[in-house]
Amino acid sequence: MRSPHLLNDRTAEDYRRTVSAGVERVAARLAHVDRPFTGVSPPDLAPLVDAVDLERPLPDAADALAELDRLYLRDAVYFHHPRYLAHLNCPVVIPAVLGEAVLSAVNSSLDTWDQSAGGTLIERRLIDWTAERIGLGPGADGVFTSGGSQSNLQALLLARDEACDAVRKEEGAELRTAEILPRLRILASADGHFSVRKAAAVLGLGYEAVIQVPCDEHRRMQPAALAAELARLQREGLVPMAVAATAGTTDFGSIDPLPQIAGLCAGYGVWLHVDAAYGCGLLVSDRRRHLLDGIERADSVTVDYHKSFFQPVSSSAVLVRDRATLRHATYHADYLNPERMAAEQIPNQVDKSLQTTRRFDALKLWLTLRIMGADGIGELFDEVCDRAAHGWRLLASDPRFEVVVEPQLSTLVFRYVPEDEAAPPELADAANLHARQALAAAGTAVVAGTKVDGRDHLKFTVLNPATSLDDIAAVLDLIAEHASAYVGEALVRAA
Incomplete structure (x- = not known):
């Protein structure tokens, strides 16, 4: 069966015409938006969506776009409007939208080389570029993720397993992970992101494993309070597996005193994670880069390009100082990335990702850097x-x-x-x-x-x-x- 809707060599012209029609409709909306939101309420809009019979397709794409205009485009919240001032949603740059169009059509999956080829190398180059901007050193690595919450989760998973390895090295290799987990603690700013606590729950530690460190009047973590908590944990025989500092809190945009925190982490041998999901825009700032001083001493860093690099959702990454720590996220499946591929130095990104199937989101940032710099x-x-x-x-x-x-x-x-x-x-x-x-x-x-x-x-x-x-x-x-x-x-x- 030859479907007229399947994108291939025979339908390339239909693809061009259909996507162009969609672009024209969105462009018309963008050009005439006079407020960020129409104010529509759920009771007003829900009946229109519920009334759609998904078992009866519309005659053509033009009808579907007209329907979409009524159900979505007309009442969408438009982040490009200057009076949208709510959440960490940025207007997007055109080169990134171009990348979105390309990656969706080609539909590469960034888990293995044989599904992505050049896409793998582009993502790896962007990880290296970001690590260089942070200053993590020649042993750094990382991977793109779906967002800051996933980046924080993966960073804390690595920190957890590194902490467990350290306990076994000190107390006995026979110790099981289940015996160690109840002793692990994460120290985080009281104004840090809630995803740190959710990650603790997902990692089997429980919400109560996160110790909230008080903040000063500028809503930044207090190093003295952190030092006191680290000393207390040491006295009580508990294991501080990570300190989660923040470079740009969600509520206040505050940046924790990273140099002092890094010094404490080094002194106690604790993994330092910096959540720079918001503040990562400073990496390319000409006048404010110094606000991130100390981030180069982190063991892991979260960046959200879709917050302060003006990229479409999703575009995020987790970076690590020591690429060897990414082994904690590695699983070799015979059908996908057998161990022999690692020995043959075939670059499979799934070897260091929590995700398997993964979009080529790196392309958006690549085209942004290549076009606007x-x-x-x-x-x-x-x-x-x-x-x-x-x-x-x-x-x-x-x-x-x-x-x-x-x-x-x-x-x-x-x-x-x-x-x-x-x-x-x-x-x-x-x-x-x-x-x-x-x-x-x-x-x-x-x-x-x-x-x-x-x-x-x-x-x-x-x-x-x-x-x-x-x-x-x-x-x-x-x-x-x-x-x-x-x-x-x-x-x-x-x-």
């Missing part, structure tokens, strides 16, 4: 950091708001403060939540929320160089307008 990416990241710095000054001078911390990267966490000083904190919490919901419902802006010391706050994550200071000021005015009206109505009702 590392300096071009760095300029964009510096620009969003500059914009956040200006936004912080705006917030710090505005009596309507209190801002938590001056940003090191591009995140602003703040809170609307009622003009009436007698208003209880709970009312301010509700007012901030209401303002966020009102903006989303109107679609005029999308902002994030979080809790700081138990109180509700709002968050701007500035990752769009097109976001101007005027955009930030306008969204702040909208927040104050919604929150003030909510407080006023609440006080009238309470009177």
Whole structure:
């Protein structure tokens, strides 16, 4: 059977025509988006999706694209709009989108050489390039992953198995892993990413194996507190398997004091993992690279190109200082990557990955570097950091708001403060939540929320160089307008 929909030599022209139609429709949407979100609610949109009869295909691709416009494109959240200020979602650069189109059509799988060939070498070259930018040394290696959570998981798996090997070397080779695991501990910043705790659970340690190290007023891990915890673990016969430091926390963009933390890890012989999923954009920054000083001493590093390299999801990697540690992720399957291939030096990426089938996501970064260069990416990241710095000054001078911390990267966490000083904190919490919901419902802006010391706050994550200071000021005015009206109505009702 010859299907007209199967991509091959006979359908190449249909492929060109169909994909071009899809590109035209998306381009038209992008050109005319006037707000980041329409404000559609789940009860409004769900019935339209549920009504689709998936057992009855549409007549042609044009009909399917028209339907997709109603179900998705019309109400999508558009990260390229300058008033999308919520999560760590970046607008994407065109060279990366070109890479996405190419890799999807060819559909290479990056697990073995005989499925990817040049794709394998391109990914390996990009890993080497990233390791060089970090400064991990000639023994470094790594692999692309689906995102920061998976990168953190793999790094901590390697740290776990290295810690188990060290315990066996010291206490006896006959010790079983199950006997060692209850003694292992991970020390992480109290403001670090939740994926560290999830990884501990997945790795058989349990959530309680993660010790949260207190942060200072800048929301950075306190080295003195870390030193105290390391000493306590040593006294109690527990094993600190890893310290998970952060270079760009999700809520505050804070960068832990990496040189001091690295010194403590070296002194205690503890694996240092640096989660630079957000802060990795500094690797190509012309003016802020020094903020990552100390990262070169890490044993493993997480980078998310799809956060601060302006790449489409997904594009991430985990890097290690010593490529030999990747053996803990290796499994040789006779049908896929038998041991003889390693002896023959055939480069199979599955030998160092938690995934088997894996997209050629590296192509997006490759084309970005080849077309716009590392300096071009760095300029964009510096620009969003500059914009956040200006936004912080705006917030710090505005009596309507209190801002938590001056940003090191591009995140602003703040809170609307009622003009009436007698208003209880709970009312301010509700007012901030209401303002966020009102903006989303109107679609005029999308902002994030979080809790700081138990109180509700709002968050701007500035990752769009097109976001101007005027955009930030306008969204702040909208927040104050919604929150003030909510407080006023609440006080009238309470009177």
